[in-house]
Amino acid sequence: MNDLKHPDNLVLKQFVMPDELNYNGTLFGGQLLSWIDQAGAVVAISRSRSKVALLKMNEVLFKKPIMPSDSVTIYGKVTTVGRTSMEVTMEIWRTNIFDENEEILAATASGTYVAIDENLKPQRVDRK
Numbered sequence: 443m444n445d446l447k448h449p450d451n452l453v454l455k456q457f458v459m460p461d462e463l464n465y466n467g468t469l470f471g472g473q474l475l476s477w478i479d480q481a482g483a484v485v486a487i488s489r490s491r492s493k494v495a496l497l498k499m500n501e502v503l504f505k506k507p508i509m510p511s512d513s514v515t516i517y518g519k520v521t522t523v524g525r526t527s528m529e530v531t532m533e534i535w536r537t538n539i540f541d542e543n544e545e546i547l548a549a550t551a552s553g554t555y556v557a558i559d560e561n562l563k564p565q566r567v568d569r570k
């Protein structure tokens with residue numbers, strides 16, 4: 443996977459709240475999936491300048507647990523553009539809020555978003 447960790451690709455930054463933890467005391471995977479979906483949509487909307495719908499989560503790898511003392515930063519960019527679809531590749535980094543030098547790649551993800559019109563039907567994405 444490409445190294446996406448660059449300010450140009452920063453999409454979303456979140457603190458972990460107590461009600462977002464699972465029974466292990468780490469971030470609940472469903473919460474992270476929600477942030478990944480939102481971040482991917484932001485990237486796809488910015489590229490297509492239209493509404494988008496998530497068609498497919500292609501891959502999500504939860505490599506490291508995210509702790510209550512971490513912030514979560516999602517970097518993403520469009521890596522493939524089809525006629526109506528876009529693949530967005532993302533990296534999810536965890537950072538210790540008390541020591542910003544302690545940054546770890548916690549997860550990677552990729553999702554396919556489809557540009558849609560006002561009737562929620564696929565519409566063409568302009569080629570740049």
Ligand SMILES: CC(C)(COP(=O)(O)OP(=O)(O)OC[C@H]1O[C@@H](n2cnc3c(N)ncnc32)[C@H](O)[C@@H]1OP(=O)(O)O)[C@@H](O)C(=O)NCCC(=O)NCCS
Pocket residue numbers: 495496497498523524525526527528554556558562563564
């Ligand atoms: C996303 C959606 C608008 C696409 O509509 P559709 O009629 O299924 O789409 P089409 O068959 O016209 O295909 C659109 C694009 O998706 C791609 N696609 C469709 N099915 C696919 C599949 N199973 N795998 C990979 N790509 C697929 C097509 O290749 C096409 O890409 P391209 O134009 O870049 O070549 C529709 O499926 C939808 O509304 N899904 C629900 C979205 C949603 O609610 N997401 C939130 C999850 S809860």
